[in-house]
Amino acid sequence: MINVLFAARPERWTTYEAPLRRALANAGIEANLATDLPPAEVDYIVYAPNSDLQDFTPYTHAKAVLNLWAGVEKITGNETLKIPLARMVDPGLTTGMVEWVTGHVLRYHLGMDAHIVNPDHRWEPEAPPLARERDVVILGLGALGTACAQALLGLGFRVTGWSRSAKDVAGVTCLHGDAGLSKALSQAQIAVTLLPDTPATTDLLNADTLAQMPRGAYLINPGRGPLIDDDALIAALDDGQIAHATLDAFRIEPLPQDHAFWAHPQVTVTPHIAAETRAVTASEAVVENIRRGEAGEPFLNLVDRALGY
Numbered sequence: 001m002i003n004v005l006f007a008a009r010p011e012r013w014t015t016y017e018a019p020l021r022r023a024l025a026n027a028g029i030e031a032n033l034a035t036d037l038p039p040a041e042v043d044y045i046v047y048a049p050n051s052d053l054q055d056f057t058p059y060t061h062a063k064a065v066l067n068l069w070a071g072v073e074k075i076t077g078n079e080t081l082k083i084p085l086a087r088m089v090d091p092g093l094t095t096g097m098v099e100w101v102t103g104h105v106l107r108y109h110l111g112m113d114a115h116i117v118n119p120d121h122r123w124e125p126e127a128p129p130l131a132r133e134r135d136v137v138i139l140g141l142g143a144l145g146t147a148c149a150q151a152l153l154g155l156g157f158r159v160t161g162w163s164r165s166a167k168d169v170a171g172v173t174c175l176h177g178d179a180g181l182s183k184a185l186s187q188a189q190i191a192v193t194l195l196p197d198t199p200a201t202t203d204l205l206n207a208d209t210l211a212q213m214p215r216g217a218y219l220i221n222p223g224r225g226p227l228i229d230d231d232a233l234i235a236a237l238d239d240g241q242i243a244h245a246t247l248d249a250f251r252i253e254p255l256p257q258d259h260a261f262w263a264h265p266q267v268t269v270t271p272h273i274a275a276e277t278r279a280v281t282a283s284e285a286v287v288e289n290i291r292r293g294e295a296g297e298p299f300l301n302l303v304d305r306a307l308g309y
């Protein structure tokens, strides 16, 4: 019998208890799963970074922290955490992100706003280009970026992806490193940021890099707020360098009511809903890592704390 601590906001327990118990039973793992256990007896911690648990020191016996979020920026700097940390790669979350990104790319590609909001009843029958005539650039080719790139490729878009290390995704032009970023940005008619929040990605989109995008480009950020220098983006929007931005993640959440993004006519704000961890598939992912831990196999999706993701 192993002890699995669920450390997340109390309402999450209501959502996760049954799927986690089912996934444990399906994997043949006998576990005592609870929200309160003697710390020194805990084997695994299923974790959300906004839980009350911030000091891991008493968990002397634990083998891993299994994060329920894909983003780990709120936990990578925790110096009391010395055991392996796995981030969430959940097929349900990935599907949600693919659907959200595809929808917003298609909004820009098809110029949908011109017809959805048309108070002057303008009749300008200008058909949009085909996807094969449109360059979409995905910054970040990880679990989410790759899935989005493949879905957009499937719709016919010309897709370029950019990552830290070299990648090979069939049909996608894969670039990496600093030189790769300039090249990627120079063709980003529509850019989607699916990068983690790390010291190396802070303000990645700033006055210089936004200026490298084609004039009138569109920006979609379901990644994290600090990827973008907010003031630089507003200047680029005002100047027409960026035609419109759809932003789902912000430096401060909820986005403060007086933030310029709310009122800007060229910004769509969505309240961090691009994708969420889905309890059934996420529980299966968590339990697979517990199974691996118990079988002495390597954990999946481990975070490199030096890189911050």
Ligand code: NDP
Residues within 6 Å of the ligand: 070, 071, 072, 088, 089, 093, 139, 140, 141, 142, 143, 144, 145, 162, 163, 164, 165, 166, 177, 194, 195, 196, 197, 198, 200, 201, 222, 223, 224, 248, 249, 272, 273, 274, 275, 276, 309
């Ligand atoms: P992954 O860790 O799988 O992928 C991250 C990607 O970013 C990798 O391709 C990685 O490169 C690349 N990367 C990291 N640092 C750099 C850098 N300095 N320069 C260039 N590329 C870099 O993450 P996911 O795809 O699972 O998730 C991405 C982010 O999406 C999460 O970190 C989270 O912030 C956000 N997210 C937002 C949600 C929402 O609802 N808005 C929901 C879920 C996630 P390499 O491949 O070389 O390692």
Ligand code: OXD
Residues within 6 Å of the ligand: 068, 069, 070, 071, 072, 088, 275, 276, 277
């Ligand atoms: C996550 C998120 O990181 O929802 O999972 O942003």
